Amino acid sequence: MKLAASVLEGDRLALARLLTQVENDSASGRAALNALFPHTGQAHLVGITGAPGTGKSSLVNRLALHFRTLNKRVAIVAVDPSSPFTGGAVLGDRVRMKDLSGDRDVFIRSMASRGALGGLARTTAGIAQVFDAAGYEIILIETVGAGQGEVDIARLAHTTLVVEAPGLGDDIQAIKAGILEIADILVVNKADRPGVENTEKALRSVLELAHPTESERAHHGEPMRMHGAAAAPGAHNWIVPIQRTRSLDGQGISELADHIFRHHKFLHESKQWVRRNETRLTAEVASILQHMLVLAFQSKLPEGRYNDVMRQVFARRLSPGEAVESLLDGTLGERTGAEGGGSQ
């Protein structure tokens, strides 16, 4: 508990140590998270996602610098699921050091993991809670890539920025409706490059497909549409803005920050701030629960049982579904009828 108290008092060394414990999912890290949890709920979580090559890291740096001029305390969590370097995307950090190091009100944490699916999103949630409790007002969660894992991490955020750049958009797949659907704000970075108009135009057309504007809805006589979890922004008069930026000289950064503040205000006024927090916490509990169920099951399994079953699968005498049935039969003591799979 001492570590949690030190973090609440603003001890940076304690903060760094706790972040490592949370990343390692240690018992003391979990205990500290429990102790800190009542102090969370203030920070604005901003997710930044997009394909490689869009210049997300420089953009995040620029944003952090801008927030500092407004005297906001900023944390950056850079998540790189495919990096083999556990503990941090070293290059990215070094680039950042120059501008942001020495500022006590900025904290940068890189996370990389080739660990189990779902584990990274769970850990990122814990890291964000630590920063939140420690009084960081804006937490920028940057994810490299644009796959399902990144989307799940982006969903942790109150406000999600999807970053595009000219020159990547010549493939139908480059503009992913699924990614756009989670966007609260679209950024066209590297806006000095040729093709910026085309990128923006393409984004606008996909956007109108996903979130018809009020006028268009009225025109077609359609009711307000809900788009699952992503529905929220469009549904209560949040029109997803498209902002051009240039990380090189900071062009558009101040406007981008204003969109972020505007979205923060919108979330509170529309009560979606609370709803997004609840969605996030529900997902977090589900993820921890799943993790714990597997651990509890493994501890009850007789020694060697798992390997015995796997040997039969390797010999193709048991299918993977039958193997799981067999493992569950032995430990749960009862067949899970409808889910057994072996019989119709």
Added chain:
Amino acid sequence: MKLAASVLEGDRLALARLLTQVENDSASGRAALNALFPHTGQAHLVGITGAPGTGKSSLVNRLALHFRTLNKRVAIVAVDPSSPFTGGAVLGDRVRMKDLSGDRDVFIRSMASRGALGGLARTTAGIAQVFDAAGYEIILIETVGAGQGEVDIARLAHTTLVVEAPGLGDDIQAIKAGILEIADILVVNKADRPGVENTEKALRSVLELAHPTESERAHHGEPMRMHGAAAAPGAHNWIVPIQRTRSLDGQGISELADHIFRHHKFLHESKQWVRRNETRLTAEVASILQHMLVLAFQSKLPEGRYNDVMRQVFARRLSPGEAVESLLDGTLGERTGAEGGGSQ
């Protein structure tokens, strides 16, 4: 069981129907998978992954056409985790129709899902098993994007192709060591574009970092290095080739196919074919087990209990970790001591 028998007899309609059942994780789909499993193990699973904009789909089309000229039966599984269109990436399919439709020995299946993390990899494994049992000799599993989810899907494969293209590589993050680590074959597609030499050079340098060549190892007096799951290729004299391709006119496709055949042969000779099958099946069993544990737990939870606990989390009276402890206490009947998290 009738459906499984029809699939084994080469009934395309039955095959399509079963694929849908597997995608929906229906009881009859699971039963058919169990029945088909003893007939699997012959197909060569080839994963194709890479960032958006690299032209993967056209490349996969070209490869399939080439394999057809060699009289191989080919299945294509196009996985797009971020697509909102459940049931298929419609555009991609339409493009494909032109060249490959009407050929009875080609089967194309698009999968899209915004479902639970891990679910898509699990389903893809089932889909591949159906094709395998149905006698498709080469199964091309194409994943859009390059995040953790895609890597997990690519790991299903015996042979993994990572596709790059010139013009995307101007960002440090564009060349992802983590993605490269899973590559058995590197493809520089769109090789007619300017910058192809730079892309290839960059790939080669990252590659040498990840898989030092034999001569370099000898030079530095180092032992053979293992790189976790990805170690296999480098470790037994598989030097990851870099192949330039142009989907437009098929340049380099025949050479690429040769690399794939060469890798197939290498896997058998080095016994890694068996090892990769075992790794894949182990992951599949773990994923199904996790899924079933959660379902079994949910069915035993008293009505309303979950919502009660979540309300306390929303009020920040219970942390997510404490919430899970509380849920497990009520149902498992015993504390999972070391994993409880609340106490140090």
